[in-house]
Amino acid sequence: MRYIGTRNKELTATASQAILQGICPDGGLYIPEEIPKLPLSLEALSKMRYQELAFTILKEYLDFTDEELKMCVESAYDEKFDTKEIAPVVKKGDVLFLELFHGRTLAFKDMALSILPYLMKTAAKRCGVKEKIIILTATSGDTGKAALEGFANVEGTGIMVFFPENGVSPVQKLQMTTQEGDNTAVVGILGNFDDAQSAVKSIFTDADMAKELQEKGYRFSSANSINIGRLVPQIVYYIHGYLQAVKQGVIQMGEKLDVTVPTGNFGNILAGWYAKQMGLPLGKLVCASNENKVLYDFLRTGVYDKNRPFYVTVSPSMDILISSNLERLLCHLDSQEATKERMAALSKNGIYRMEEEKKDFYGEYASKEETFAAIREVFSKDGYVMDTHTAVAYAAAAKYRKETGSKVPMLIVSTASPYKFTKDVMTALDSAYEKEDPFRLMEELEKKSGVPIPAPIRSLEQKEVRHKKVCEKDQIKDCVRQWLLK
Numbered sequence: 001m002r003y004i005g006t007r008n009k010e011l012t013a014t015a016s017q018a019i020l021q022g023i024c025p026d027g028g029l030y031i032p033e034e035i036p037k038l039p040l041s042l043e044a045l046s047k048m049r050y051q052e053l054a055f056t057i058l059k060e061y062l063d064f065t066d067e068e069l070k071m072c073v074e075s076a077y078d079e080k081f082d083t084k085e086i087a088p089v090v091k092k093g094d095v096l097f098l099e100l101f102h103g104r105t106l107a108f109k110d111m112a113l114s115i116l117p118y119l120m121k122t123a124a125k126r127c128g129v130k131e132k133i134i135i136l137t138a139t140s141g142d143t144g145k146a147a148l149e150g151f152a153n154v155e156g157t158g159i160m161v162f163f164p165e166n167g168v169s170p171v172q173k174l175q176m177t178t179q180e181g182d183n184t185a186v187v188g189i190l191g192n193f194d195d196a197q198s199a200v201k202s203i204f205t206d207a208d209m210a211k212e213l214q215e216k217g218y219r220f221s222s223a224n225s226i227n228i229g230r231l232v233p234q235i236v237y238y239i240h241g242y243l244q245a246v247k248q249g250v251i252q253m254g255e256k257l258d259v260t261v262p263t264g265n266f267g268n269i270l271a272g273w274y275a276k277q278m279g280l281p282l283g284k285l286v287c288a289s290n291e292n293k294v295l296y297d298f299l300r301t302g303v304y305d306k307n308r309p310f311y312v313t314v315s316p317s318m319d320i321l322i323s324s325n326l327e328r329l330l331c332h333l334d335s336q337e338a339t340k341e342r343m344a345a346l347s348k349n350g351i352y353r354m355e356e357e358k359k360d361f362y363g364e365y366a367s368k369e370e371t372f373a374a375i376r377e378v379f380s381k382d383g384y385v386m387d388t389h390t391a392v393a394y395a396a397a398a399k400y401r402k403e404t405g406s407k408v409p410m411l412i413v414s415t416a417s418p419y420k421f422t423k424d425v426m427t428a429l430d431s432a433y434e435k436e437d438p439f440r441l442m443e444e445l446e447k448k449s450g451v452p453i454p455a456p457i458r459s460l461e462q463k464e465v466r467h468k469k470v471c472e473k474d475q476i477k478d479c480v481r482q483w484l485l486k
Helices: 015-021 050-058 066-076 109-113 116-126 143-151 170-177 193-204 207-214 228-247 267-278 294-301 326-333 336-349 368-382 388-404 418-429 441-449 473-484
Strands: 003-005 030-032 089-092 095-099 132-138 157-164 184-190 218-222 257-262 282-289 303-305 351-353 361-365 410-414 470-472
Touching (some): 003 015, 015 116, 015 228, 030 228, 030 326, 050 066, 050 228, 066 116, 089 228, 095 228, 095 388, 109 116, 109 143, 116 132, 116 157, 116 228, 143 157, 143 184, 157 170, 157 193, 157 473, 170 184, 170 418, 184 473, 193 218, 193 473, 207 218, 207 473, 228 257, 228 267, 267 326, 282 294, 282 388, 294 303, 294 361, 336 351, 361 388, 368 388, 388 418, 470 473
Parallel strands (some): 095 410, 132 157, 132 218, 157 184, 184 470, 257 282, 257 410, 282 361
Antiparallel strands (some): 003 030, 089 095, 303 351
């Protein structure tokens, strides 16, 4: 398996090299030169536990030995998840929920960021890297904590996370700012996720800064889904979700299964597309947006236009106007030359067009009112409490079915625990909760849902805030330099 750049196919790398670099030297992203097919039949895969399935799929994408890969997988998917299945599938009403929030940080990012530190260390060893690897990450709420949790106190690494100071939930913020670990740094920025992500990506392509820091014994990499080592492990849970749907009798082996994914940076849904290209019998991939519906408009019109108001919503992890991983899909569907031109147009004018058919995808979105209505509906019917992002997907799935008349069974990717967004979830159930303290409301949510408050956040508000730095969006590079050269 070789990886090539989305803007220049002559930029090639092994899996280990791509994981370590995080991003191409020209600012493009690495993609598999060829997407592999499923190595075994669905029947054979269905007999595997999650760890065995992960090993089997990742083996197709990585240049690790079997021993190295088994170590990575078994180290990642262990008792840090609070369910034996790692990613349970539960049926409520006429839909299935793929619960990806049973890791330490209660969000789907744990599925990939539990294994990335092991992939990174293995890749560094294979490539003979001696420098300390510095992980730079921008987050819209969940990646940051999951990355911090994964890399904290990992020898030979350091991690610095930037998040929008006023654009995450209280729980998300405290999860990051209370992070322990001598090799961690967390900075709030006075801007949005796109500002943080653009600044971090520019650091990766700053040759002078790279040289300066290399002389000090550092090299950069990323834990964002721009890193192929973050994206590839996500393929596994789509295959797992499909096979669970078969085991539960919702579909027969080989039948279609539609999937709805709450989408911001496009990495999660792209992993589903990769699974489909490998031969998984998925139907439509419904891309669910909130009020920042740049992806909905793109899939409906072929025009990607980030020149629009930015909204801080009740589903903050999707508050994104520059969906980095979409670049990978553009390249797969067209060419490096065309992708380079589109990314240049996006950088210069904030807009590009792509008329080619994107038949695997269907764009939908949900407003705040529709999101809250979905939370109330599912709780009223099934006693099941969704977080705000999963509720966006549920509302979008209902719209898709109504518009198309589709009768294909639906799998909804549930990306976070409702406890991460307690105040908005409880307000959706009863507006009387709107002015209540979000941490006190955890006890109310526990009573309503019957689901115990997850251990990682049970006493979160009592933890010491260790990271208090806030900076302007144009000071991010200086923050990195100060932290590393202090």
